[in-house]
Amino acid sequence: xxxxxxxxxxxxxxxxxxxxxxxxxxxxxxNSLDEEQVSAAQSKPSRGGGYTxxxxxxxxxxxxxxxxxxxxxxxxxxxxxxxxxxxVVKGSVVLLGGDPxxxxxxxxxxxxxxxxxxxxxxxxxxEESAEQVSLRGQRLDKDLSQxxxxxxxxxxxxxxxxxxxxxxxxxxxxxxxIFTATLSSAPGSVSxxxxxxxxxxxxxxxxxxxxxxxxxxxxxxxxxxxxxxxxMVDTVLYFEGEAASKFRLLRVVKNRFGPVNELGIFxxxxxxxxxxxxxxxxxxxxxxxxxxxxxxxxxxxxxxxxLVELQALVSDALGHPKRVALGLDQSRLTMLLAVxxxxxxxxxGDQDVYVNVVGGVKMPETATDLAVVLACLSSFKNQxxxxxxxxxxxxxLAGEIRPVPNGExxxxxxxKQGFTRAIIPTANAPRKxxxxxxxxxxxxIEEVLALM
Numbered sequence: 001x002x003x004x005x006x007x008x009x010x011x012x013x014x015x016x017x018x019x020x021x022x023x024x025x026x027x028x029x030x031n032s033l034d035e036e037q038v039s040a041a042q043s044k045p046s047r048g049g050g051y052t053x054x055x056x057x058x059x060x061x062x063x064x065x066x067x068x069x070x071x072x073x074x075x076x077x078x079x080x081x082x083x084x085x086x087x088v089v090k091g092s093v094v095l096l097g098g099d100p101x102x103x104x105x106x107x108x109x110x111x112x113x114x115x116x117x118x119x120x121x122x123x124x125x126x127e128e129s130a131e132q133v134s135l136r137g138q139r140l141d142k143d144l145s146q147x148x149x150x151x152x153x154x155x156x157x158x159x160x161x162x163x164x165x166x167x168x169x170x171x172x173x174x175x176x177x178i179f180t181a182t183l184s185s186a187p188g189s190v191s192x193x194x195x196x197x198x199x200x201x202x203x204x205x206x207x208x209x210x211x212x213x214x215x216x217x218x219x220x221x222x223x224x225x226x227x228x229x230x231x232m233v234d235t236v237l238y239f240e241g242e243a244a245s246k247f248r249l250l251r252v253v254k255n256r257f258g259p260v261n262e263l264g265i266f267x268x269x270x271x272x273x274x275x276x277x278x279x280x281x282x283x284x285x286x287x288x289x290x291x292x293x294x295x296x297x298x299x300x301x302x303x304x305x306x307l308v309e310l311q312a313l314v315s316d317a318l319g320h321p322k323r324v325a326l327g328l329d330q331s332r333l334t335m336l337l338a339v340x341x342x343x344x345x346x347x348x349g350d351q352d353v354y355v356n357v358v359g360g361v362k363m364p365e366t367a368t369d370l371a372v373v374l375a376c377l378s379s380f381k382n383q384x385x386x387x388x389x390x391x392x393x394x395x396x397l398a399g400e401i402r403p404v405p406n407g408e409x410x411x412x413x414x415x416k417q418g419f420t421r422a423i424i425p426t427a428n429a430p431r432k433x434x435x436x437x438x439x440x441x442x443x444x445i446e447e448v449l450a451l452m
Contacts, residue, residue: 006183008033011190035191037182070257073119073169073210075111079266079275082302083237083250085258088115088169091208092257093201095175095230097215097223098239103248103266103273104214106136107239108171110272111212113142115169121146122167126153126177126187140272153187155180155196159203167209172200174214175229193229201232230254241268242360247282248273249361252302262302280307280417283359290387293379296419297371298392298410299363305406305413307390309358310368312375317352327357328368336373336395343399343445348380367404369395370423373445377452389421390414393428399445403427411437423451 008017011034013027023030072087081087084094088111098104105128112121125133130149137144148167152158155178162170172178178196179187186192197213204211213233215223223229223236230236236254241247250264265276276282284296284307293312298305325333333355341347355372357363370393378385385391392410394402404410407428414422415437426441442448 005038006035007038009036010034034189034194035183035185037180037191037195072257073115076114077111077273077275078277079250079264080107080111083252083255083258083262083264084235085255088210089234089257090168090210091204092235093204093211093213093233094235094237095213095215095223095233096237096239097217099217102239102241103268104239105173106140107250107266107273108173108212108214109133109137110140110142112169112171113137113140113144113147116146116148117143119168120148120166121169121171122148122150122162122165123171123173124150124152124158125173126151127173153177153179155199159199162203162207162209166207169210169212170204171212172214174216176216197229197232240360240362245360247276247359259302263306280305280413283308283361284417287387290384292382292384293375294387295371295375295378295385296387296390296414297357297363297368298390298414299361299365299367300404300406300410305410306361307414307417307419308361308363310363310371310375311356311358312372312379313354314348314351314376314379317350321348321350322352322354324352324354326355327360327362328355328372329364332366332369333372335397336369337376339395339397339399339445340373340376344449346377346380346449348376351380365404366394366402367392369393370401370425370448374423374448374451377448381452383452386421388419389423390419391423393423393425393442395445401425401442401444401447411439 008020010024010027010029010032012029012032013024015024015026017033020033024032071090074081074087096104112123115121129151133149134144137147150161175193175197176188179192180195183191183195200211217223234256238251238253240249240251246268248266248268252260252262254260265279266273267276287309295310297308297310299308323330323334337348337353353376371391373395374385374391392404394404396402403425407424408430411422411430411434415434420436421438423440426443429439429441
């Protein structure tokens with residue numbers, strides 16, 4: 001066997017060095033060298049300038065490849081199965097990230113406890129003891145008779161255990177605590193996370209075991225460690241939610257076996273996380289009368305519409321005017337106020353403008369533009385919008401109202417929730433009449449003033 005050795009690679013320019021140094025000599029970046037494992041036996045160039053080595057697999061055309069359907073298993077948690085793509089896929093690797101205390105371990109403990117009755121599962125934790133995990137499982141009222149647990153952090157010992165135990169589903173909690181003995185760097189470093197994750201991915205693909213990996217996030221909200229970690233796995237999930245709110249949002253940003261941008265909604269209760277099948281009814285609770293500065297957004301997440309309340313507050317500025325957006329893109333709020341000033345003559349340059357999406361939901365899509373403008377105008381003029389009205393539409397810099405995807409489906413979803421009026425782009429007008437729904441189509445932002 002070839003002797004393993006280590007080298008140091010710059011994460012900025014990929015230059016390699018035999019030993020660590022504070023600054024990369026090529027790109028001049030400081031503290032950018034990460035340790036990585038390499039083999040002492042490197043492929044040497046042949047006399048003709050190529051590289052010698054074993055023969056590769058035969059080249060085939062894609063019409064000769066027979067596709068196989070993915071084998072999926074239900075976790076008995078509808079919202080979790082939704083974001084995974086109708087269930088757990090055999091041989092896949094799923095990365096779950098989120099803030100500390102958000103409920104990552106609780107979510108996977110519930111899923112593994114449900115699967116353990118009909119599959120061979122293993123929960124490996126480098127952060128908690130068996131007693132701590134057992135107490136949580138008892139608090140969640142789960143059957144732990146088939147729940148297998150291991151407390152280990154060295155990836156070589158983990159792989160040896162997996163070869164003998166051969167689980168169908170594996171949970172690693174968390175990847176930041178796992179390390180390989182071939183590297184001298186501390187657990188949680190970039191090189192340790194990369195090498196440990198690569199070993200687990202190889203095992204999953206070779207054995208067909210489904211692997212769930214929990215990852216911590218940085219203060220910027222990204223999963224800690226190298227960005228390549230998200231490229232190595234099949235599915236990347238982010239668990240979001242406000243600390244003071246009981247609702248948790250499970251968002252998909254990558255999925256090789258299902259739709260992306262899917263959203264699962266859970267409520268944290270005394271007995272664990274419960275799926276919310278009708279999130280619109282939850283987010284609209286308590287809104288029975290019309291108030292100034294409030295509108296209803298019809299967002300589209302994955303395969304369903306979600307109705308949430310958007311609130312705006314426009315008040316006289318005491319100094320430099322502020323622009324604050326919670327749940328929305330703040331730079332887009334500034335742009336919409338500029339469009340409103342240019343095409344409608346409504347100047348809010350001396351006003352503080354605060355916009356908030358109720359319930360801690362993030363609405364990154366541009367379909368919220370029309371609702372933001374209408375809410376700001378409602379607060380600025382102190383004139384309420386009918387509480388049975390829904391709004392969506394994208395606004396361009398020229399003041400035009402642009403269509404958004406799934407427009408008719410959004411209107412139908414709002415009608416099912418009891419709304420009777422919809423202000424939408426003209427291009428999103430439904431092809432057939434929707435019972436109980438008045439459709440107001442607009443082409444320009446100037447028409448919003450007439451509606452007020």
